[in-house]
Amino acid sequence: MSNNANSADVIIVGAGVVGCATAYYLARQGTHVLVLDEESVGSKASFHATGLLTPWQESDNPAVRELF
Numbered sequence: 001m002s003n004n005a006n007s008a009d010v011i012i013v014g015a016g017v018v019g020c021a022t023a024y025y026l027a028r029q030g031t032h033v034l035v036l037d038e039e040s041v042g043s044k045a046s047f048h049a050t051g052l053l054t055p056w057q058e059s060d061n062p063a064v065r066e067l068f
Contacts, residue, residue, distance in 0.1 A: 010034070012035045
């Protein structure tokens, strides 16, 4: 774990729903996390998909469909 204000233990590229959730849970465990995104938080795919994650609808793989 880093104590330097100019470093991070983990760098996450993408401030969408998955990137932010990952950063949140890592930070709760004491990990120093840096989240990078070229736009504002949630302004790309997460905004356009309204945070909807639907792999069962987008996958032709029967194994994925069985999960849901």
